Amino acid sequence: MLKVHSEPEKPELKPQGPVFLALGFRPFFLAAAISSLVFMVIWLGAWSGAYPLPDYYGSIGWHTHEMLFGYTVAIIAGFLLTAVRNWTGITPPTGNLLGLLFLLWVAGRIVPFLSAVIPAPVVALIDLAFLPAVAMGIQPALWKGEQKINRIFVPLLLVMAVANLYVHLQALGLTLTATRGTDSMLYLVAFLITLLGGRVIPFFTEAVIPNHHSRRIGHVETATVALLGGLVATQLIYPAFWLSGILAFAIAMTQAIRVAGWYNRKIWSIPILWVLFSGMFWMVIGFTLAGLAYFGLVGLNLAKHAITVGGIGALTYGMMARVALGHTGRPIDSSRLINGSFILLNLATLVRVFAPILLPQQYTLWVHLSGGLWIASFLLFTIIYLPILTRPRVDGKPG
Numbered sequence: 001m002l003k004v005h006s007e008p009e010k011p012e013l014k015p016q017g018p019v020f021l022a023l024g025f026r027p028f029f030l031a032a033a034i035s036s037l038v039f040m041v042i043w044l045g046a047w048s049g050a051y052p053l054p055d056y057y058g059s060i061g062w063h064t065h066e067m068l069f070g071y072t073v074a075i076i077a078g079f080l081l082t083a084v085r086n087w088t089g090i091t092p093p094t095g096n097l098l099g100l101l102f103l104l105w106v107a108g109r110i111v112p113f114l115s116a117v118i119p120a121p122v123v124a125l126i127d128l129a130f131l132p133a134v135a136m137g138i139q140p141a142l143w144k145g146e147q148k149i150n151r152i153f154v155p156l157l158l159v160m161a162v163a164n165l166y167v168h169l170q171a172l173g174l175t176l177t178a179t180r181g182t183d184s185m186l187y188l189v190a191f192l193i194t195l196l197g198g199r200v201i202p203f204f205t206e207a208v209i210p211n212h213h214s215r216r217i218g219h220v221e222t223a224t225v226a227l228l229g230g231l232v233a234t235q236l237i238y239p240a241f242w243l244s245g246i247l248a249f250a251i252a253m254t255q256a257i258r259v260a261g262w263y264n265r266k267i268w269s270i271p272i273l274w275v276l277f278s279g280m281f282w283m284v285i286g287f288t289l290a291g292l293a294y295f296g297l298v299g300l301n302l303a304k305h306a307i308t309v310g311g312i313g314a315l316t317y318g319m320m321a322r323v324a325l326g327h328t329g330r331p332i333d334s335s336r337l338i339n340g341s342f343i344l345l346n347l348a349t350l351v352r353v354f355a356p357i358l359l360p361q362q363y364t365l366w367v368h369l370s371g372g373l374w375i376a377s378f379l380l381f382t383i384i385y386l387p388i389l390t391r392p393r394v395d396g397k398p399g
Helices: 025-047 059-088 095-114 120-128 130-144 148-171 178-208 218-237 241-262 265-269 271-294 300-326 336-358 360-390
Strands: none
Touching: 025 059, 025 095, 025 300, 025 360, 059 095, 059 130, 059 148, 059 178, 059 300, 095 120, 095 130, 120 130, 120 148, 130 148, 148 178, 148 218, 178 218, 178 241, 178 271, 178 300, 218 241, 241 271, 265 271, 271 300, 271 336, 300 336, 300 360, 336 360
16 A cells, blocks of 8 residues: 655755745646636537637547646646655755746646647647656655655656657557547546545544544555556556456445545535545546446446546545645635535536436536536635635745
């Protein structure tokens, strides 16, 4: 099982530059929130036929790529560029260096729209550079740290870059690997957040619910690593449906066992905790549907949206809400509006996944309704967290 370890605090320089660039969570969480709703607005308009999307990825390809390698990668970068300091006591890039990383991410979102005037290889290189750049940014601190297990995040980012390369190779007309690339990235993100969730969700639950003790089963945790790693490797190397289906069913089972061991019915009175559990519930549902889909029993598109909108969406949303409060010196207690946004996000998933099964003839309605709920949820986050992410910590500490 992957465990993230903290180390004794080490002397460090105070971050330099504007508050917005004091730590990685500030620019990247805000960028993730804004881009997620902007991407969805653009996608819904294009999907309705109002305008075309850039030819570089193709219409559906752009939507898939930007939600995984744009929105989700921004959250991963913000989390790692913040957490590394806690794990090692050494500050990763801040100030100007962090600003350059942020601009590189922004450039990757813009250049596909300029593919008519920018050569396609340049578009690819700009977007492909970001994940290795983040890996290089956190590598020195992790290698100086005493806990070697934390170094796993560097190769994970590089494997994500390989998945991105698969997408760009097809965009450049060299291969037909875009679906393998996006599916690999989908399961890589699931790998990362379910493993991190296995550390933080039980810890958070025990911290706020008196006398609760989460149950962890060693061989189930090991199976989680092996099965998710196997599913990623399957997509990259040998994307056989039968093998993917077996692995997906096994992952759903292990995740259900894990979550059952952490669960306490009192979580439902703590929104900033139950939103994380809801993400794990959607992971179980999503991988169950994926297993069925790989054997031709339901649409794979629905399974992927259960994992992305519900699983990845709820878990990343909940972590952003929590990390931003904690790292700005605020009490970790979500407001009523943010609690409402947690509900909107879960409703968006319900509509996107199950409504098309019940009333497939209204598919267009369900896509627009789910997209609208997603936009409303992230609009609330942006409005509420904009001042939190751009102003100094309330306790006067750096960061």
